[in-house]
Amino acid sequence: MFNIHVASVYGFCKGVESSVRTAEKMIEEAGGRPIYSIGRLVHNNRVVDDFSSRGLRVISSPDEVEPGLALIRAHGITRELKKEFEDKGFTLVDGTCRIVAANHRSCAAAVNPVLFFGIKGHAETLSTISNCNTRCYVIETGSDFDLVEPSEYYDVVIQTTFSSVKIEEFKAIIKERGMKVRYHNSICAASMRRRISVDELCRICDTIIVVGEGQSANATELYNIVVSHGVKGYLVPGAEYLKEEMYSGKDIGVCAGASVYPKDVKDLVAALEERGGMIVQDR
Ligand code: SF4
Structure with missing residues (x-):
C-alpha cells in the first residue's frame, strides 16, 4: 500500500482554458465548414488529437489549404506569419494568452x-x-x-x-x-502556482509523477523541479504509461502541466488507487 498526494494546483491554466474554449466555440459555430488551428493548439497530443477528431485541423502555412477560419493558439504566432494568413484572406481568431x-x-x-x-x-x-x-x-x-x-x-x-x-x-x-x-515581467502566475505546488509535494513524496509531455515547457520544468529536489520523477502523458517502479515508494505525488486535461490526472490517480494507493488529503 502507498499514499497518493495530489498537487494543490493542476490542469489547464487560464490561457490554455481560454484557447480550448475558443476552439470549442469555433467547432460549434462552424457547422461543418473547415476550421484550422495555426500550429498545435497546445503542447499535448491528447488535446490536439481530440480537437482534430472534432474538425479542428492543424496547419502551419496559409498555402496548405483554402482560406477559412483559423485560430491563433495561446502561444501566439509570429508577426510575419500573421500577416501571411491575413494577406491570403483567412479570418483569424486570436487565442493568444493575454x-x-x-x-x-x-x-x-x-x-x-x-x-x-x-x-x-x-x-x-x-x-x-x-x-x-x-x-x-x-x-x-x-x-x-x-x-x-x-x-x-x-x-x-x-x-x-x-x-x-x-x-x-x-x-x-x-x-x-x-x-x-x-x-518587463517574470514567469506567469499560473506557472508559478504549479511550481509551488510541486515544491510542496517534494517535501513529502519519494516519487512524483508529472502528467504531461516532453514537448511542453511547463510540464518539463515541473519534472526538472522534482529531480532537482532529489525526488524520483517521471513525466508521462497518462495512466496507460504507469509502471510498477513509479509506485514502488511510500508517498507518490501527482502533478500536471498546464496543457493537460484534468480528466487525465484524475484517471492516473484512479489507476494508482486500483494498484493499492490511498489518497491522502494534505491540506
Ligand atoms: S502558462 Fe501562463 S502564459 Fe502560458 S498560456 Fe498559461 S496562463 Fe498563459
Missing part, C-alpha cells in the same frame, strides 16, 4: 536591445521576439550572454514558463557584468 500578448507588447515597445530569456525555437519564443523592433538575443544558457553586443541599456523579457533557476542564474550574470537592464 499574458503572452503582454510580452509581445513589451518587445514591440522596447527601445533598447532585448534579452529574451527563453527556449530557442519554442513557439512562444518565436511569436514574442517577432515583435521586437530592436536587436534581440534569445538567452537560453549562460553562454548566450557571450554573443550579446555591448549597449548602454537592455530590456529583459522572460518566457512565461521559463526555468526559475535559470532566471536567477542570468540575473547573477547580468549583475556580475554590470549590465543595465529593465525587467
